[in-house]
Amino acid sequence: MPNYRGAPRMARRELLTVAGASILAACSDPLAKIAPRTEGGSTREVLAPYVERGEVPGLVALVARGHREELLVMGTTAQGSRGAVEADTIFRITSITKPLTATAAMMLIGDGKLALDEPVARWLPELSHPKVLERIDGPLDRVVPAARAITVRDLLSCRMGAGLLFDAERYPIQKATEELLGEAMPAPAKLIAPDEWLGRFATLPLMHQPGERWMYNTSGMVLGILMARAARMPLDAILRERLFGPLGMHDTDFSVPASKLHRFTASYLADPNTGALSLYDPPEGQWARPPLHPSGGEGLVSTAPDLLRFSRFLLARGTFGGKRLLSEAAVEQMTHDVLTPENKAFGAMVPGYFDHHGWGFGMAVVTARDDQHMPPGSYGWDGGLGSTWYADPSTNTTGILLASRAWTNPSPPRMFQEFWRHVYV
Structure with a gap:
């Protein structure tokens, strides 16, 4: 007790x-x-x-x-x-x-600083020409060009084509991600600077084509970097100015x-x-x-x-x-819920989760x-x-x-x- x-x-x-x-x-x-x-x-x-x-x-x-x-x-x-x-x-x-970041992003969209269907490459040139794995469990050198650009909408809805997987042995891409960017446990003191993080991430192929599947977590991290560049101020300053202060x-x-x-x-x-x-x-x-x-x-x-x-x-x-x-x-x-049945076909962290849930922004x-x-x-x-x-x-x-x-x-x-x-x- x-x-x-x-x-x-x-x-x-x-x-x-x-x-x-x-x-x-x-x-x-x-x-x-x-x-x-x-x-x-x-x-x-x-x-x-x-x-x-x-x-x-x-x-x-x-x-x-x-x-x-x-x-x-x-x-x-x-x-x-x-x-x-x-x-x-x-x-x-x-x-x-994630929902707090998404809310501030929608405020930037309302101001015209971002647009939902705008390619993120305008602000993130590192992601101008992404490659996509032929198979999610395949070798990292077997890739194809992305069928289309990654958009702001993709980041908000976790459909950019990258995210957490929970079996590095099965998925070489997850092992490579952890080696480059760190493990999934929240550890703010261990995160590298945003520009370096994005530069490392951009060297990895996407796991799915943009817009094809829901995948957890990574979209939110990329969204935060995008917002900072679009607003020309760090993400924490954006959240304080647009959300935390007014509320x-x-x-x-x-x-x-x-x-x-x-x-x-x-x-x-x-x-x-x-x-x-x-x-x-x-x-x-x-x-x-x-x-x-x-x-x-x-x-x-x-x-x-x-x-x-x-x-x-x-x-x-x-x-x-x-x-x-x-x-x-x-x-x-x-x-x-903005996800299609196809979006929900891979990536749920808990089996059956999407039987009762979807995802917004x-x-x-x-x-x-x-x-x-x-x-x-x-x-x-x-x-x-x-x-x-x-x-x-x-x-x-x-x-x-x-x-x-x-x-x-x-x-x-x-x-x-x-x-x-x-x-x-």
């Missing part, structure tokens, strides 16, 4: 699930008051056992139904720490970076300054066989300094209140605080109910170091769960599955 600094501290943390309005409002005003949900059990009943058993050191869960919110904060910021998780505790959201997401960034490190969690990996936790990154580790390469595909840190602001902005179809920041048409494009879209009960039309994404966010426009519902334990495989851990079943019970 985590150390809660004694009984008085435990009592205060229990209170947050019922009367945490002052805590949430203090760090994210003007969010509305919190109303606990009791139908089918509380969020605490669902998630507390994971903290009490030591399976995760700490977590923040936030469920917003319209203007009613339920907030749960539990545990500590690190194993053995006396620092308690609070509503504004900062977590690594890793791949939830008041003051704790969302690619690093955590020294003044906020006391609010930042440690990150843990779990042994897939025993469940035992091992430290992946301490608060003063890789995220304690700005990265050389702010990645459009991963790397952000954030809080539950900040992500709720972003979610409400999309649910309001591009408006926030009475101001329009993004067109309704852009939000519509982002949050609807930078995020997943639910197309049919699965065992987590998310309604069709819901959209959002997950972060492999322990985060999930989805929004349901049909009921104006947002769910956010931030934890300090990484996923052990692409399928959601049981804790996350139970959280989403609770949200939609």
Whole structure:
């Protein structure tokens, strides 16, 4: 059982699930008051056992139904720490970076700095003449010319023709990618500078023809470099100027300054066989300094209140605080499945995933109910170091769960599955 600094501290943390309005409002005003949900059990009943058993050191869960919110904060910021998780505790959201990057890209498109069907070679000449593998599991020197140019739309929809594969032995292209660009684990301190990264990537053949198949992750990284060149400023500056500042997401960034490190969690990996936790990154580790390469595909840190602001902005179809920041048409494009059946034929990280999901721009879209009960039309994404966010426009519902334990495989851990079943019970 985590150390809660004694009984008085435990009592205060229990209170947050019922009367945490002052805590949430203090760090994210003007969010509305919190109303606990009791139908089918509380969020605490669902998630507390994971903290009490030591399976995760700490977590923040936030469920917003319209203007009613339920907030749960539990545990500590690190194993053995006396620092308690609070509503504004900062977590690594890793791949939830993708929808935020895509949103800022749509803002640049709205400004005319980019166009959806524009070839990326205008800004990324390294990708002017891509080659494509004859077979995805074939040798790297058996290639053909790309049938067409890679476009901005391809990057937003993860259809540029390159992405993560999970078996380097079977796929020589994956082994070559890891050797040139690094492994898939989020590691901002290890990423090489954007121009060098792109130059190395451009020496590799694509795995599929542009527009042919959905493939995960790489498109988001290329998109971030494209945006920086088009806007003539680093990606982190674009996100602060266009998104984080206007939405008041003051704790969302690619690093955590020294003044906020006391609010930042440690990150843990779990042994897939025993469940035992091992430290992946301490608060003063890789995220304690700005990265050389702010990645459009991963790397952000954030809080539950900040992500709720972003979610409400999309649910309001591009408006926030009475101001329009993004067109309704852009939000519509982002949050609807744009993939064809052929696009879904290769690349899903979890078998059967595309039976119930599609992809919009930078995020997943639910197309049919699965065992987590998310309604069709819901959209959002997950972060492999322990985060999930989805929004349901049909009921104006947002769910956010931030934890300090990484996923052990692409399928959601049981804790996350139970959280989403609770949200939609």
